[in-house]
Amino acid sequence: MDELLIGLFAIVGGVLRWLVGQLLPTGQWPLTTLLINLVGSFLLAWMSGNIVRRLKIPAALSLALGTGMIGAFTTFSTLTLDVYHLILSQHWWLALTYIVSSIIGGTLMAAAGMWLGSNQRREASIDD
Template sequence: MDELVIGIFAFAGGILRYGLDQLIPFGDYFPVPTLFINIIGSFLLALITTAWSLNERISARLTLGIGTGLIGAFTTFSSFSLEIFDLLANHQYLLGFGYAALSLISGIIGAWLGILLGEKLHPREDKSEW
């Protein structure tokens, strides 16, 4: 049953990714759409897993469907990797390495902000885990 839930949410995540990718007009020289999508995904995954894992009223299956299915299909490591390769293959070393560094740093910051907001929405009883 988990596979079906993940699949349904993954379909929606893929459609959302494609739609947002089409709305962001800056992808010709620098992969802004993928960068933006992956930052949003990092934030949302951290937010949802933090806030919902601390809330017993949210089902684990729904969290799995949204986290693994929706956000997993919305974000993409493969496009990120291919875009870096394309930049480097076209001798755009500064852009390629800059894109990789910016993606990594901004993804971590997005996840950190998602965790902070998730904990504000549903505070932990025991802070010793951090």
């Protein structure tokens, strides 16, 4: 059952990723992939820090949301391919900036998601 839910949610995440790619401009700088990965880092951490515990989401649904939807929405493989193309076209500075932005930005977004999720949990327990 977990596999089916993961697959269904992966379809949603993949389509969302494609839609975001259609809305954002493309160019030399891989902005679309960077933004998708930053948003995905935030959402996964926020979901882990808040939604699952607060709403008591079943483990199967949590797995489907995280692994399926957010996993399909974000993409490490596209990041590495983007870096490869930047290096091939001798845009070393852009490649390095992109890698650093992705790693540091993703970590900061995950920290922000966990912080927000933790604060929402505290507020919810105060209200209860």
